[in-house]
Structure formats: structure tokens, C-alpha cells
Amino acid sequence: MKTDKPWILERSLGELQDELRTAGFRDYTAWQVFQWLYQKNNQDPASWSNINKQDREKLSGLYDCGCRPVLSVQSDDQGTRKYLIGLADGPEGPRRGGLKIEAVLIREKDHYTFCLSTQVGCALACGFCATGTMGFRRNLRAGEILSQILTLKKELGDPGAKVNLVFMGMGEPLLNYDNLSLALQRIISPDGMGIPPRHISVSTVGILENLKKLERNFPQVKIAFSLNAPNNDLRGRLMPISRRETLGSLLTYFRGKKRRQRLTCEYVLLKGVNDAPAQARELVRLLHGIPAKINLIPYNENPSLPFQRPEEATVEKFRAELIRHGLTVITRWSKGQSIASACGQLAIQLD
Ligand code: SF4
Numbered sequence: 001m002k003t004d005k006p007w008i009l010e011r012s013l014g015e016l017q018d019e020l021r022t023a024g025f026r027d028y029t030a031w032q033v034f035q036w037l038y039q040k041n042n043q044d045p046a047s048w049s050n051i052n053k054q055d056r057e058k059l060s061g062l063y064d065c066g067c068r069p070v071l072s073v074q075s076d077d078q079g080t081r082k083y084l085i086g087l088a089d090g091p092e093g094p095r096r097g098g099l100k101i102e103a104v105l106i107r108e109k110d111h112y113t114f115c116l117s118t119q120v121g122c123a124l125a126c127g128f129c130a131t132g133t134m135g136f137r138r139n140l141r142a143g144e145i146l147s148q149i150l151t152l153k154k155e156l157g158d159p160g161a162k163v164n165l166v167f168m169g170m171g172e173p174l175l176n177y178d179n180l181s182l183a184l185q186r187i188i189s190p191d192g193m194g195i196p197p198r199h200i201s202v203s204t205v206g207i208l209e210n211l212k213k214l215e216r217n218f219p220q221v222k223i224a225f226s227l228n229a230p231n232n233d234l235r236g237r238l239m240p241i242s243r244r245e246t247l248g249s250l251l252t253y254f255r256g257k258k259r260r261q262r263l264t265c266e267y268v269l270l271k272g273v274n275d276a277p278a279q280a281r282e283l284v285r286l287l288h289g290i291p292a293k294i295n296l297i298p299y300n301e302n303p304s305l306p307f308q309r310p311e312e313a314t315v316e317k318f319r320a321e322l323i324r325h326g327l328t329v330i331t332r333w334s335k336g337q338s339i340a341s342a343c344g345q346l347a348i349q350l351d
Contacts, residue, residue: 007088008037008063009143009150012182013191023062025055031191033059038146038192041153043067067147067154071100079107080336082346083151087120087144099137101170102346103148105155106335111162114152117346118145118180119171124205126239128228128268130302130340130347131170140171142182149187165195167202168224170346172241174207174214184218197221203266205241206250215257224295225254227265229274230282238273247286254290262291262328268344269298269315271308280321293328300334300345 011019016030029051036048045051045060059065072084087099104115122129123136149165156163165187167173173180180202186192187200197220204211205226214221227247229235235242254263265287269275283294296319299309310318315331322329337345 005062005064007141007143008033008065009067009146010141011063012186013189019062023058025058029055034191037065038150038186039194041150041159043150067151068144070151076336076338078335081105081155082336082340083148083155085148085151087140089138101140101144101148103152103169104336104346105152108164111164112152112156113164113166114149115166115169116145116148117169117171118167118173118176122171123175124172124239124241126205126228126241128238128270128299128305128307129344130305131344133304134170134347136171139176139179142179142186145179145183146186146193149193163195163199165200166224167200172205172207173202174204174210177207177210177213181214181217184221188218201264205239206245207241208245208249208253211250212253215259222261222264224264224266225250226268227283228268230279230286234274238270251286251290254292259291262293264295265292266295266297269296269310269318271299271310271314273307275310275314275318277317277321280318281325284322284325284327287327293330294322296322296329296331298331298333300337302340302345302347 008016013030013034016033017027020030021027032048032051036042042048043065045056045065048056051059068088069086070083071086074082081104083103083105085101085103087101089098099120101117101120103117106113106115117140119139120137121134122131125132153163167180184200187195188197197218201222201224202214203224203226211223215223228238232242232247235247267274267283296315298315299307301307301309319329319331
């Protein structure tokens, strides 16, 4: 049901303390509420047992305390699950007629990865990406980012499970910096979810001003730079943003920035486009002076897009060429292709 009450996941601890104080609650109630919401992952005020019944009813009357609803789930046989989540837009609320996003839960050897969305659609229209074909509808609010994590954690059913968060779902996170930053504060804070920042990666095409802000404000959050080409000309053809945010200025920034770990560069390998050994050597020259680790991602094909995945032998040749020149390379064969939840495959019909 659509509700006009303010959404409690949109409130920082300080804001909630101020509001609850004004509404006549005790000072520590906001802190108790935060514990239920984020640490115990319980969004049902009726069951918040350390808060008295009268206050629980009052809280229910004041706030929408729930997560956004899961509309459908698709699973593959490797334990990857894709969740379609309804947002509150639309005359009939989140379940019907409103906007939707996708979030993906990936089972790894010793942990889980949550792949999270930050926008409904994406304005950047990278040629190889299904999300880019959707166009852009709007930024997600901080609560909508947090709600994805709470929902996926609940699905795990194991509160102690080790979780990595990757902002690699729908949208360019750094074009929604303010909401991403609000969400990160609550994800990392011990009063919120308490997830260590080293378990969080933000994938970006490189929106320089906001990248600098992110690295200043959250120095331990990892950056995954979506590179995808060995020069700005080809990158500009694959990723139109590269004409505005050029590789030259981004790499100058990366070269000048001291970081504890190597910079992760993502390189989606597209058959006959960016997968030749000569392009691998050009990539080595491009990254000269930047301690970098390359994640090679053989393309996950989309029926609506013209690109293809290279043969395994081509991927291996490209990788070998990079390694021969001293780069650290990991080939990432994406999971979840059978349910279109792999890297670059998230896309839904916007109503
Ligand atoms: S790759 Fe990322 S930035 Fe590019 S269109 Fe897809 S979601 Fe947007």
C-alpha cells in the first residue's frame, strides 16, 4: 500500500533523535529503533520488544518502517538470485504501476556478494550495457539503497554471513553521490549496519569531482574503475561519457593519488572490438605509473545489443599479454547469465 507517512529508512540517527524528542519520546528510543532496523534487520515495530507498546504504536503511526517489496525472484543453479523490487512511485504504490529496480545476490565460496542499484535506469548509455538501453528515470533515495541491502540480508537467513557490497547494479553511483553518501554513512556506521568499508566497492565510469569526494569522505571504500578500452577514442565510442570525463584527466588523478591497494580496473572484453593483443599492450602503456589490477570480464551477451563474447582462447591471449607486461589480472566469468543478472545485463521495462 502506498503511504504518505515519512519513510524511517530516510532518517539519519540524528534526524530521528530530533524528531522523536519533539514527539515526546525518550532520548534513547531513536537509538533502539536504529538497532532494530539495521542490526537486527527487523522492520516490524509491533515486535520491537524493548520499546513499550504505546511507543511502538506511536512509531507505527508516525513512520512507514518497512522495506520496499520484492515483486519477483529468479534463481539459477549456482545460487545467484535476482530480485525485482518495487519503489513507491505510481498511483497504486510499489506493487503495481510503480518504478522498479533489480538487486542481485551472488553466492561465492566463503561469502555473499550483493550487487546493488543506485538509479532507476541510467543516462550514460554505454553501448554494451542493457541498463543503458532503459534510459534514466530517477536517482534512488538513500532509503531505497539501504532497503535493497536489508532485503537481501533477510533472504540469506544467516545474520552472521559475510557480505560484500558492490554498487554495480543499475545506474552510475557517482551521478547519485548525495544519496549514495547518505546510504554509505548508515551502512558503515556501528549505529547502522556496521559493514566494514573494505567490504564495499563502488563501480564507476569516473565522474571525477564526485570520485574525489567519495575517496576523501570514504577512503577505505574500494573503487572499481570501469575502463573497457585502451584509449579515449574507442572508449568514447563505447561509453559516450568518456567525451566529457576523459581518460586523460581520470588517469592523471589516479596517477597522483596514493592508495593503500591497487586500483581495480574493469575491462569488459568485446569480441573484435577491444580484445586484440595489440590493444592489451596499449592498455599496459595507458596504465603506466598506476598500481592497477585488471578484472577482465568476458562480455555477457544481450539479445538487444550488437556485441559478442570473445572465444575463451582470445580471452586467455589478452590476459597472458597483460601478465607478460607485469599487470595483475583476474578473469571474471560472471555468474547469473541464465537469469540475465550478470554484469551489464540488468534491465527492466519502465512503466
Ligand atoms: S555500464 Fe554502468 S554507467 Fe554504463 S550504461 Fe550501464 S549502468 Fe550506466
